[in-house]
Amino acid sequence: MTSIALIVAAGKGIRTGLDTPKQYIEIAGKSVLRRSIEAFLAHPGIDNVCVVIGEKGSPHYNDAVSGLDLLPPVIGGATRQESVRNGLESLIDLAPEFVLIHDAARPFVSEALISRCLEKLATSDAVLPCLPMTDSLKSFDGERITGALNRDKIVAAQTPQCFAFNPILAAHRAFAGENMTDDTALADRAGIEVAMVTGETENFKITTVDDIDRARAMITRNLTDVRTGFGFDVHAFETGESVWLGGVNIPHDKGLKGHSDADVALHALTDALLGSIGAGDIGTHFPPSDAQWRGAASDRFLRHAGDLISDKGGQINHVDLTIICEAPRIGPHRAAMQERIADILGLEKERVSIKGTTTEKLGFTGRSEGIAAQAIATVRLPE
Structure with missing residues (x-):
């Protein structure tokens, strides 16, 4: 028995008004698409995940799914229906029994909801998660209300919309080009009976900027375990x-000595992040005895620490870095450092603090023998 999640991420997502398609927008350090994918990867009843992407979505996609074990992505079509069909056709050789078709823009699909869908699929060829309507529903013509609808007979459809694989593939082939509103509408057209399971209000679809704010608030409200990590590092000239x-x-009249690129600032910050989650220090993850890290760029170390926090469902709230040296001067480069660190960690620049100071000619930094750095990171994790 094989169940494959087919995640549809081929849309342009322009209704947010942002330059980046909504499925690739990062919320609390992780893209909407990645959150959707990880929900299915984490479920024991899902055997594989395949993503349908837009023709121009590859650079965004590669960044969003880095490190995840997925089936090769599939290029979508001009409509959602074409995109889903392309995805289904790509799965033929795998011969799955079930396919769960999910909108990438619903990043809060829960394990419980996926389980309900899989359980219902055991006795149904099609399953739709739905929510009851709570508002009164009216029909209208222009600016005039023309009547009322029975909300007790209407539900709001969500995804994943789940199917026995062969029937839904046959339906997509039979009605290609008809541009149905969703896959269960197409199933209904093909005479496939659609069963219903209870959906979840948290499983909403991100469409507007307000939805992004709502998603960010949902993530943040659950991160009640606040941690602080401290890092310190020294490198000689x-x-x-x-x-x-x-x-x-x-540019400087000296270099820094180290096994990697000796970026003392990023090393201190990496240790602070690792310390916040009790994950050892930089040497634990990147031993100086390992030749592969000789001359390595330290952004790899910092990004790794940030990824470990994301993997725990956490969020970096703020980082504060102090660089201690007589020279070079930090001030002229502060903005560039702030922007670079924010980019590596997926933070707003306002959450990155960079300071430079001296020891008034005292000690090894005062004698210009090297540079020291200390960092503090504040991280929020789920309880």
Whole structure:
């Protein structure tokens, strides 16, 4: 028995008014699409996940699914119905018994909802999660109300819309080009009886900017375990012409000595993030004895720490970094460091603080023998 989740992410998602399609918008450090994918990957009843993407969506898609074990993506069509059919056709060789077709823009689909759908599929060829209507429903013509609808006989459809694979593939082939509103409408046209399970209010579809704010609030309200991590690092100067600090290459009359690129600022910040989740230090994850990390760019270390927090369902709230040295001067490069760190961690720039200070000529930094950095990170995790 094989169940495959087919996630439809081929739309342009322009109703948010943002430059990025809604499925690739990051909310609390993770894209909408990735959240949808991970919900199905985490479910024991789902064997594979396949994503249907737009023709121009590959760069966004590759970033969104980095590190996830998925079937190859499928290029969608001009309509949602064409995109779903393309996805179904790509699964033929895998011969799944069931397929769960889900909108990428519904990132809060729960394990319980997926389980209800799978259980119902055991006795049905088609399953639709639905919500009852609570508002009074009216018909209208222009600006005039023309009548009332019986809300007790109407439900709101959600996804995943779930099917026995062969019948829904046959329906898509039989009615290709008719541009039905959704897959259960097409199933109904093909004479496939659609069973209903209870949907969830949290499983809403992100469409507008207000929906993005709602999604962010939902994520944040559950992150009640507030952690603080501290990081400190030192690197000595050596012969060179520049130093890496905060992910920025700064011309200098010396370099920094280290196994990687010796970015002391990013190393301290990485340790702070790792400390906030009790995940050891940078050497635990990237041992200096391992040759593969020789000369490595430290943004890889920092991104890894950020990903570990995301994997725990957490969110980085704020990072505060202090760089201690006589030279080079930090001020002229502060904005570039702030922007680079924000980019690596997927944060707003306002959540990244960069400060530079000296030790008034005292100690090894005062003698210009090296650079020190200390960092504090505040992280929110689910209880």
